[in-house]
Amino acid sequence: MDYSVIAEAYSRIEETRKRLEMTEILVELFSKVKDDSDLLRRIVYLTQGQLSPDYQSMVLGVANKLALKAISRGSGVSPETIENWWIETGDLGFVAERAMANKTQTSLFSEPLTVNRVFDSLMNMAMKEGSGSQKTKQDIFANLFHDSSPHEAKYIARMLSGKLRLGIADMTIIDALAQTFGTEKERVEIAYNKYPALGQIAYVLSEKGLDGLDEIKIDPGVPLKAMLCERLSSLPDIIDKLGKCSFEYKYDGLRIQAHIWSDPRVGQVVELYTRQLENVTAQFPDVIEVLKASFNKTEGILDGECVPIDINTGQMLPFQEVSHRRGRKTELAKAIEDYPVSVFFFDCLFLNEEELINLPYTTRREKLASCLDISDRVFISHSLITDDPDKAEDFFQQSLSDGCEGIIAKSISDDSPYKAGSRGWQWVKFKRDYKSELDDTVDLAIIGGFAGRGRRAGTYGALLMATYNHETDTFESVTKLGSGFNDEMLASFSSMLDEHKVKKIPVRVESKMIPDYWFEPVVVMEVKGAEITLSPIHTCGLDEIRKGNGLAIRFPRFIGMREDKGPEDATTTEEMVSLYNLQLKRLE
Ligand code: ATP
Secondary structure (H helix, E strand, C coil), X not given: CEXXXXXXXXXXXXXXXXXXXXXXXXXXXXXXXXXCHHHHHHHHHHHCCCXXXXXXXXXXXXXXXXXXXXXXXXXXXXXXXXXXHHHHHCCHHHHHHHHHHCCCXXXXXXXXXXXXXXXXXXXXXXXXXXCCHHHHXXXXXXXXXXXXXXXXXXXXXXXXXXXXXXXXXXXXXXXXXXXHHCCCHHXXXXXXXXXXXXXXXXXXXXHHCCHHHHCCCCECCECCCCCEEEECCCHHHHHXXXXXXXXXXXXXXXXXXXXXXXXXXXXXXXXXXCCCCCXXXXXCHHHHHHHHHHECCCCEEEEEEEEEECCCCCCECCHHHHHXXXXXXXXXXXXXXXXXXXXXXXXXEEECCEECCCCCHXXXXXXXXXXXXCCCCEEECCEEEECCHHHHHHHHHHHHXXXXXXXXXXXXXXXXXXXXXXXXXXXXXXXXXXXXXXXCCEEEEEEEEEECCHHXXXXXXXXXXXXXXXXXXXXXXXXXXXXXXXXXXXXHXXXXXXXXXXXXXXXXXXXXXXXXXXXXXXXXXEEECCEEEEECCCCCCCCCCCCCCEEEEECCEEEEECCCCCHHHXXXXXXXXHHHHHHHHHHC
């Protein structure tokens, strides 16, 4: 298939803001190749702006300098002109498109630009490392440009910069695949939550049809989407909802999914993934070591929380301390020494070839206990099974004094599977903050910025923040955040946000308020407010409580970054509505 076919689909997608239309365009595209499993797999990844699933962290983003040189070589437009266009627009896609429209260089030797050629070239480029690789990358890239139309060049350049920005969420691709193969999107979503590799799911659908979906199994080395909690504001309410249940400490750390398996070439392998499916194995060599010693079976997938501890007191520290692990090698060594971590496992999803996610909670806990030898760094989460609110309250108080942020109640009924990727009532959290005015902090995605004045001139004075609406797959404005930032934080705004700046309101953003700058929703911040109010200017939960009104957070304060969260992990609109209702209930 010619690359022009997908470039054409992408430009139609860019012209619409309607998710239904985007889905239709994708269905049309996927249907053309639904019987060619390998091509379909590649097209799905390209449409995600990737070459492989997220968790394989195959980074495409090449340095702008290299890309600009290749655009110049491929088009024959002078490096100075290309540089000027880049300074003017800051958009590689635009520069490439314009350069190819003004192409001065043609040669007799041109190869057809097929999807496979583009994919293979990009893959080739992503794999090149070491000395001389820059030159080879530039050659591959210049060749591609040479044979592409302005339109095609635009999307290839955006792929290279790691920012395709079609505004297509995974859910839209899931929906399109479901329609292409004639099933409900929920069925594809279940497979995706267990095995979040959309290209691979498309491949299986093409090879084996719908039955293939049921054969998709979880696999050590492929992280699953994490199961999440609902919240309630009183322990008796929780017991009413779940009956007798298991209360567990809610540790305040970094969610870690540990995958352990045996590789004949290298022996036992341990890999750690965050909730964002990011592979963070390299940041926790100490955890790998203790886990190898504690795990007494051959293969498994364990879910837990990694918590920094004070080396002097053994007490748990605020979870932000884990971020020291993100530094360079020498900083990492220091962080391991200064901020050691413990891991508290709370679930076991796979053990020695057996998939456990559909077994009840209590059975999974037994399996968890059977595969770990507890040490001073590896623990099983503290738990108590009861239906007595007083005992639950004592357990909650104990969790706080042990340094946790609350407790999580988990269903122990026969029907209590591990629901990958879902936020449901099987797990319900109860936190200390629920006793303050606004029940909890919320995690919001940044969608806009307002130019700063006075001391903040030259940076952003306030940020427009949004919740995530899971139903509509959009980000809805909920507050303008301007306080709680220290000078260091303010100074880092540009480097943190400029790369996400876009000219128009992003496709998935719903906002009546118009900021000075729009940002693609990528960065998530934790925010604490005084109260949730109705608001005619914000779009969060618009019309849900009162016609023409959305919800807004009053007196918001920045609490911290949520680097562990992606935009779709931000507090949902649904949660905001229930927080508002909880607040009303308390006032009654
Ligand atoms: P919060 O901001 O309150 O931590 P969240 O949005 O990150 O919430 P939730 O699903 O609401 O995520 O809460 C579950 C989180 O609590 C998990 O993602 C995990 O990181 C953490 N956690 C700590 N202890 C446990 C436990 N015993 N069982 C399950 N999750 C736990």
